[in-house]
Amino acid sequence: MIDLRLLRDEPDRIRDSQRKRGESTSVVDDLLSADERRRAAVQSFEAVRAEQKSLGKQVAQAKGDERAALLTRTKELSGEVKAAEAAVTEAEAVLRRAQFAVPNLVEDGVPEGGEDDFVVLREVGTIPDIEKPRDHLEIGEALGAIDTERGAKVSGSRFYYLTGVGALLQLGLLQMAIAQAVEHGFTPSITPVLVKPESMEGTGFLGAHASEIYRLEADDLYLVGTSEVALAAYHSNEIIDLEQPARFAGWSSCFRREAGSHGRDVRGILRVHQFDKVEMFSFCRPEEALAEHRKLLAMEEEMLAKVEIPYRVIDVAAGDLGSSAARKYDCEAWVPSQQRYREVTSTSNCTTFQARRLNIRYRDADGRPQTAATLNGTLATTRWLIPILENHQQPDGSVRVPKALQPYLGGRDVLEPRR
Incomplete structure (x- = not known):
């Protein structure tokens, strides 16, 4: 499985490795896209989860109409958190499939070509x-x-x-x-x-x-x-x-x-x-x-x-x-x-x-x-x-x-x- 830090920092190295193998470079682009989607999904989940935690503390101190409004928002957030968590799970599954589609990075100096090019x-x-x-x-x-x-x-x-x-x-x-x-x-x-x-x-x-x-x-x-x-x-x-x-x-x-x-x-x-x-x-x-x-x-x-x-x-x-x-x-x-x-x-x-x-x-x-x-x-x-x-x-x-x-x-x- 390819190191995602290497993918982000040097995607052209992985594309070049794919070309040496005689394989498509599109899997590299697919992996970059899947990595970005997962990071965005995690960021969204963390944002709504943080808001949920913050509201939990506010509800404990609020009274009257303010408390009712906070409770309403808390219920809404509960659904948003579940949806965001599901989005992260799905994004991680897509990322894993994309990672498994990319073979190892070819070592420098390996001959290019196919079976007869050793x-x-x-x-x-x-x-x-x-x-x-x-x-x-x-x-x-x-x-x-x-x-x-x-x-x-x-x-x-x-x-x-x-x-x-x-x-x-x-x-x-x-x-x-x-x-x-x-x-x-x-x-x-x-x-x-x-x-x-x-x-x-x-x-x-x-x-x-x-x-x-x-x-x-x-x-x-x-x-x-x-x-x-x-x-x-x-x-x-x-x-x-x-x-x-x-x-x-x-x-x-x-x-x-x-x-x-x-x-x-x-x-x-x-x-x-x-x-x-x-x-x-x-x-x-x-x-x-x-x-x-x-x-x-x-x-x-x-x-x-x-x-x-x-x-x-x-x-x-x-x-x-x-x-x-x-x-x-x-x-x-x-x-x-x-x-x-x-x-x-x-x-x-x-x-x-x-x-x-x-x-x-x-x-x-x-x-x-x-x-x-x-x-x-x-x-x-x-x-x-x-x-x-x-x-x-x-x-x-x-x-x-x-x-x-x-x-x-x-x-x-x-x-x-x-x-």
Whole structure:
């Protein structure tokens, strides 16, 4: 949610941010108008309420005709106060809707444009020379690790089973992610996967991405597409201690409808309805957010180095940012069967946008409550199995296990295909 003081002082900054996103600037004007109407409504309410209080004191001292006239006016004011209060309530509702329609202010230096206008910051690792690479599903089926056929039989398309070494590989990967997060001072967390509407709305997922979300209508609850939602809402309506950033690593199953992706990446486990993920989440003071963002990106790269896969880091263009993000960096792993990089992590600086919606604050040096900043980043997810299996495939059908993962797979260094 946009800071209304910034809106009033620098509306052109927000309009410029909208243009960078490729979105309409009219929502900024709508928000300015709604803010003015609310302030006018509050002013009118306060004026009639003050008169009402003043008359109450006068009535106590008046007599005769003067008292009767004051009582008549007091009755009139009672109706005016109720009407003015209702006008404030309505104006606040309009203002809230207008605020929710404006995405976060894009950080200076973010590339302009859409999905294809990202900037490559660096490429890391050596792309393996694999003659006729098999894709992850062929490899996974040979290993007895991935079963999409039975997943579809039981649950429908884009569901799957991870079995045998596939299950062990995912569990090992996520455990390694949690271990790394704990090393860096993060609090490990297993989060709820069902959340209330205010939690989903507060993190910005009920806007442009609402069609991606599963909703349980009977209970008015949502299935999360990332533990970011539950982690962000953990401190909602609280004033928290931010002498140091508060950092969490959430492990959860995640659910996405993949609406609008029909026919795209239907093979294997790249684009599925359910997966597991370890998500980093930080609460910090706004002035610390840029450094915290770099820290989360460095941790993602540390994990990618451990699984020994080539990747690149991109600075995502403004038009491809989610509504809550001021800036986002993606790490994309090399996928040999596709001869291209595919996203495996992202980390976003959401500045004070989510915390303002969720009312998460801290006290500054003078003891005054201030809005916190929030950031998130993927540390490992089911999708990582794709580049791990494909980049480490061997000519005989086996798969080499990265050294850092071997302790989590009983010490084995090679996964052998079933005979």
